[in-house]
Amino acid sequence: MHVIGRDDAQPSTPSPAAATPSREATADSAETIPPSTVRLGSFLARDGSTGAAVGVDVDGPHAAVIFGKRGTGKSYTLGVIAEGLAAAEGVSPVVVDPMGVFGGLREAGGRVVEPSVPPAAIPASAWPDLLGLDPESGAGSLLWRAVADTGASDGGTNTAPDAETGPESPSFEDIRDWIDASRAPDADRRAVDNHLRLAESWGVFDADAPPVASFAADGTPTVLDLAGVPDRAAAAVVRAVARGLYDAQVDGALDRLPWLLVDEAHVFFGGVADPALRTLLTRGRAPGVSLVCATQRPNAVPSVAVSQSDLLVAHRLTAESDVSRLAEAEATYLAGSLASRLPTGTGEALVVDDATETAHTVRIRERRTSHGGGSPRASRTRAAVERSGGAGATEVEMIGGKPPDTASCESEVPR
Numbered sequence: 001m002h003v004i005g006r007d008d009a010q011p012s013t014p015s016p017a018a019a020t021p022s023r024e025a026t027a028d029s030a031e032t033i034p035p036s037t038v039r040l041g042s043f044l045a046r047d048g049s050t051g052a053a054v055g056v057d058v059d060g061p062h063a064a065v066i067f068g069k070r071g072t073g074k075s076y077t078l079g080v081i082a083e084g085l086a087a088a089e090g091v092s093p094v095v096v097d098p099m100g101v102f103g104g105l106r107e108a109g110g111r112v113v114e115p116s117v118p119p120a121a122i123p124a125s126a127w128p129d130l131l132g133l134d135p136e137s138g139a140g141s142l143l144w145r146a147v148a149d150t151g152a153s154d155g156g157t158n159t160a161p162d163a164e165t166g167p168e169s170p171s172f173e174d175i176r177d178w179i180d181a182s183r184a185p186d187a188d189r190r191a192v193d194n195h196l197r198l199a200e201s202w203g204v205f206d207a208d209a210p211p212v213a214s215f216a217a218d219g220t221p222t223v224l225d226l227a228g229v230p231d232r233a234a235a236a237v238v239r240a241v242a243r244g245l246y247d248a249q250v251d252g253a254l255d256r257l258p259w260l261l262v263d264e265a266h267v268f269f270g271g272v273a274d275p276a277l278r279t280l281l282t283r284g285r286a287p288g289v290s291l292v293c294a295t296q297r298p299n300a301v302p303s304v305a306v307s308q309s310d311l312l313v314a315h316r317l318t319a320e321s322d323v324s325r326l327a328e329a330e331a332t333y334l335a336g337s338l339a340s341r342l343p344t345g346t347g348e349a350l351v352v353d354d355a356t357e358t359a360h361t362v363r364i365r366e367r368r369t370s371h372g373g374g375s376p377r378a379s380r381t382r383a384a385v386e387r388s389g390g391a392g393a394t395e396v397e398m399i400g401g402k403p404p405d406t407a408s409c410e411s412e413v414p415r
């Protein structure tokens with residue numbers, strides 16, 4: 001098997017896990033999978049035939065991006081990697097699932113949780129931005145001071161959560177009490193109260209929630225189900241989890257290497273989660289935290305996501321701006337443009353490997369667990385099949401993830 005992300009000429013120091021054969025090997029007896037390797041697929045030749053198996057190294061930490069226009073297989077590929085991580089030793093995958101399409105990972109022993117995080121997991125300085133308040137306004141600075149003084153962390157620079165107990169987190173009630181006792185103008189206090197009620201309504205904060213490192217504590221693949229959760233609330237969870245995993249790993253609180261896999265990653269850059277994701281991209285590999293970001297909008301993720309990634313998986317892209325982001329990955333060792341080498345079929349991808357300084361076309365393997373994504377088809381709804389008398393239909397199902405939830409729209413600040 002050709003292993004991407006591992007330079008065999010300069011092998012990394014083998015971890016204890018490296019000596020253990022992957023559980024994937026027993027799941028797929030037709031092929032022996034080297035230890036600490038996730039099977040990705042097979043080389044794809046120009047004539048459409050497939051060649052030798054291709055795997056991804058998971059012995060060491062990596063930063064990876066998966067690009068592709070809608071329906072080309074990004075989420076599916078992210079799921080393939082998650083499945084492989086679920087079978088590998090010494091790693092703890094955590095999947096951010098904004099569309100509710102990774103529930104099938106239960107079949108690989110995973111758990112799906114509706115995550116809640118302690119308010120302290122978001123630094124006081126980020127709260128005004130999170131709730132849409134100008135930090136320099138009266139209300140914004142009041143909120144900042146209230147969260148800071150009631151004990152929220154400073155973003156993890158010196159109050160990394162303990163894996164067992166975590167830091168003491170203020171509750172919304174504590175923050176409100178502080179504001180009530182302050183001598184701030186009534187208008188500011190009312191504004192902050194309204195915004196706090198909005199944050200409470202998201203249902204993602206809980207002062208008694210376990211520290212976020214617990215999502216990666218025991219190696220069980222964890223899917224953070226954020227379907228139907230407003231974007232800003234989901235971003236708060238991603239910020240808390242990305243930073244929490246980083247801090248826990250720096251503190252040596254985890255006994256496995258955490259992997260954070262983020263689907264629809266463009267939603268999380270540019271908002272409150274942005275600094276934590278950038279930290280993982282630029283500094284995550286030193287302590288051993290991996291990040292995999294999948295997006296259909298490469299132009300909406302920062303350049304640093306491409307420049308810091310040692311692994312790039314590109315499915316079909318057509319938009320000029322997205323293709324130009326891909327061009328940023330064109331290293332001197334790659335002959336010609338990446339865009340001209342992009343495959344066109346669903347589940348096919350160009351894989352650029354910085355470790356071996358090569359690019360290959362790969363057919364991504366099929367999932368062993370069910371995939372919840374895909375495009376709903378009117379022609380395959382129950383109504384359409386019943387009308388046609390069921391002709392040609394072997395199974396009546398709605399293909400796709402969770403239906404859009406009206407609750408997912410950002411609600412207005414309650415008045």
Ligand SMILES: Nc1ncnc2c1ncn2[C@@H]1O[C@H](COP(=O)(O)OP(=O)(O)OP(=O)(O)O)[C@@H](O)[C@H]1O
Binds near residue numbers: 072366375
């Ligand atoms: N490697 C593959 N092998 C077999 N089928 C695949 C593969 N990749 C994708 N598919 C098929 O293509 C469909 C679309 O894939 P996927 O849901 O990953 O698209 P996507 O690029 O994430 O799209 P979106 O942006 O809409 O989420 C899947 O439901 C699956 O049926």
